Amino acid sequence: MDLRRFRYFVVCAEELHFTRAARRIGIAQPPLSQQIQLLEKEVGTRLFHRLTRGVELTPAGEAFLTDARNVLDMAERAMTSARQIGRGERGSIKIGFTSSASFNPFVPGTISRFRAENPDVEVVLDENTTRVSLQNLRNGKLDIAFLRPAPGEVHDLRVQHLFHEEMRIALPASHPLANETRLKLSMLATDPFVLYPRTNGQALYDAIVAGCQNAGFSPRIVQEAPQMASTVSLVAAGVGVTLVPESMCQLQSSGVVYREIVGAKPTAALSLVQRERPPSVLTGKFSDLCRKLAIG
Amino acid sequence: MDLRRFRYFVVCAEELHFTRAARRIGIAQPPLSQQIQLLEKEVGTRLFHRLTRGVELTPAGEAFLTDARNVLDMAERAMTSARQIGRGERGSIKIGFTSSASFNPFVPGTISRFRAENPDVEVVLDENTTRVSLQNLRNGKLDIAFLRPAPGEVHDLRVQHLFHEEMRIALPASHPLANETRLKLSMLATDPFVLYPRTNGQALYDAIVAGCQNAGFSPRIVQEAPQMASTVSLVAAGVGVTLVPESMCQLQSSGVVYREIVGAKPTAALSLVQRERPPSVLTGKFSDLCRKLAIG
DNA sequence: TCTTTTCGATAGGTTTATCATATGGATTTG
DNA sequence: CAAATCCATATGATAAACCTATCGAAAAGA
Structure with missing residues (x-):
């Protein structure tokens, strides 16, 4: 035969x-x-x-x-x-991201640019927590992801650092300090904090807590929300305050105001994460595009 | 590759x-x-x-x-x-026959037996004149056919003789001789004859004419019909008389009676005709079956 | 940490399969 | 009747697939 x-x-x-x-x-x-x-x-x-x-x-x-x-x-x-x-002229790529990453214009920008350059490639998007996204990268359900991981949790993955973003304070519009344009972190020492569960993304969580402690207090967390985007909703509802990466300020809501931090500010890193082992052609293409756009 | x-x-x-x-x-x-x-x-x-x-x-x-x-x-x-x-377990076979052949029970009998033995074979049937059927055998539109050919017109084909059939007289029921059970051919000397065009099948045509001439007269042909089956209809309508192979007596009609011939009777041969050259497996199978059933 | 095992890659020689040239046999054409 | 056509056969040459032996890298076990 x-x-x-x-x-x-x-x-x-x-x-x-x-x-x-x-x-x-x-x-x-x-x-x-x-x-x-x-x-x-x-x-x-x-x-x-x-x-x-x-x-x-x-x-x-x-x-x-x-x-x-x-x-x-x-x-x-x-x-x-x-x-x-x-x-890499055809095929499929699964791209993950956390809710906080999706607000950085770089993320949707890069994805849509990739789509335009590779019209015959199926792009599958998946918004999830950092924890779940890392898990999906490891078991092959994701090819690449925009995340804010802690160094310790990605030792077996390839991490490409993209940006450091300053963090800002998110206040309810009704908050006594809402009229101040620039606040010191220590001014929130007695405020109730809204945060997401640490297991959903320890890096950002730890940066926030450490930032507070540098300012001389431990944040009093009164409420948890599954993702950073939902913590902002709770802030808008007057439940408490929180810290968010600069790019989250895009999420404007009538009940919430964002304020710059004066003095030592915690930062949030945005990284592109992929498996170390088999560097698929499309994954390579995508990460090359990211590098190009991040530099240019 | x-x-x-x-x-x-x-x-x-x-x-x-x-x-x-x-x-x-x-x-x-x-x-x-x-x-x-x-x-x-x-x-x-x-x-x-x-x-x-x-x-x-x-x-x-x-x-x-x-x-x-x-x-x-x-x-x-x-x-x-x-x-x-x-x-030959699958495929297609195209079987032709003339209208006169189709009245011989052997023909439909063999075909239905073949169908039963070869359920996955597509059997395509085609009733046509001897002339057209021979043409279709030669150009490959037919694989095999039940015909009554003249020896001269099949020199390039394989012919397998099956039966000799006696011919009988077909009379209108209203005919003066309709009550006689056995007739001599010469008694039709003055009768008008119904026949089909000689070009549609010379062998049977010539056998009829020769039979009459042996009986001392030339048949006076007053009407032609395309096929033998239709000549019988004309006989039933009282147009004239004709001679048909024995097996045609199956075609009973209220207006027509069939009578045996006393003395020298013309005969009609029924043959299985196929191309000489590439003996397709199914054609071979079919002709083998014919031989078996014709003997048995 | 060192040895052993596992597993794919490489090297060199042997067998098998594929191809080319030369020729035969049957039929058709001039 | 000779020449040409066209597929089949025979035999030798070349290329491919295969085998055994061995290497190198990584993982498992001691």
């Missing part, structure tokens, strides 16, 4: 003349006759009637001709398809 | 372990590694990531796996299908 014989057969069926077919294939007539005989032996039936002037297809040969053409065609497409995927 | 490599690849993709895959295929590991490398070179991209413990599929490899399976499957089915057609 050799595709070469399939190809030889198709040419013979098209020419109905072994000598001419051999010329077209680029071999001599005897080996062609031989290959057809071997094919017939393998199939178990004659595919050609040998006439005194050329040959003609048997009924079995007729049927085999259409099938053989299909097989050759499909084999050709299988190779082409794999080649395209191998070159 | 060799199917062997496709098969090797699929086994490797299933095992994700070259050494184990090689064992399953029945070759040593080095040539298998080599064949995979050649395949990857041909496709133009890596299909496996080589890990320290076994291998894993690249995205291109994933896609190629499903395609390769399809190609192998389709190639297998192409061979099986051709084999079945070659053995």
Whole structure:
């Protein structure tokens, strides 16, 4: 069952003349006759009637001709398809990000630029917590992700640092300090804090807590929300205050105001994270694009 | 582009372990590694990531796996299908017959027996004049046919004689001789005859005319009908008389009576006709069945 | 930490399969 | 009747696939 014989057969069926077919294939007539005989032996039936002037297809040969053409065609497409995927011209990439990352314009910007440059690539997006995203990177459910990981939790992954963002204070509009344009962190010492569970993303959580402690107090956390975006909603509702990366200020709401921090400010790093092991072509393309856009 | 490599690849993709895959295929590991490398070179991209413990599929490899399976499957089915057609287990046969032949129970009997014995064979039936049927046999539109040909018009075809049938006289029920059970042919000397055009089937036509001439007269043909079955309708309508093969007496009609001929009777031969050159398996099967049923 | 095991890649020699040249046999054409 | 056509066969050459032996890297076990 050799595709070469399939190809030889198709040419013979098209020419109905072994000598001419051999010329077209680029071999001599005897080996062609031989290959057809071997094919017939393998199939178990004659595919050609040998006439005194050329040959003609048997009924079995007729049927085999259409099938053989299909097989050759499909084999050709299988190779082409794999080649395209191998070159990153086609395929699929799964990109993860945390809710806080999605507010940095760089993230949606890079993704839409990638989509434009690779129209035949399926881009699957997945917003999730840092913890779950890291897990999905490790088990292959994600190819690459925009996260704010702590150094310790990504030792087995490839991390590409993108930005350091200053953090800002998010206050309820009704807060006594809401009219101040610039606040010192220590002014929040007695305020109730809204934060997300530490397990959902320890790096940012720890940066906030450490920042407070540098300012001389431990934040009093009165309420947890699953993600940073939802903590802002709780701030807007007057439940408490919180700290958010600068880019989160895009999330404007009538009940919340963002204020710059005077003095030592905690920062939030935004990184691109991917598996170390098999650097898929599309993952490579995407991270190259990120690097290019982050620099430029 | 060799199917062997496709098969090797699929086994490797299933095992994700070259050494184990090689064992399953029945070759040593080095040539298998080599064949995979050649395949990857041909496709133009890596299909496996080589890990320290076994291998894993690249995205291109994933896609190629499903395609390769399809190609192998389709190639297998192409061979099986051709084999079945070659053995006559599947396929198509086109059987022709003249209207007069179709009234001989042997013809429909043989066809339905053949259908029962070969349920996967498509049987295409075609009723036509002898002349057209012979033409269709020669140009391949028919595989085999039940006809009453003249010896001269089938020199290039294979003819298998089946039966000699006596001919009978078909009279209008209103005919003066309709009450006689047995008639001599000469008694029709002055009767008007209904016949079909000689070009539609000279053998039977000539047998009728010759029979009359042996009985001492030339039939006076007053009306032609395209086929023998339609001449009987004209007889029933009282237009004239005619001679028909014995088996046509099955075509009973209130206006027509059939009478045996006393003395020298013309006969009609029923034959199975097929092309000489490429004896297709199904044609052979069908003619074998005819021979068996004709003898038994 | 060092040894052992595992597993794919490489190297060199052997077998098998494919191809080329020369020729035969059957039929058709000039 | 000779020449040409066209597929089949025979035999020797070349290329491919395969085998055994071995390497090198990483992981598992001591």
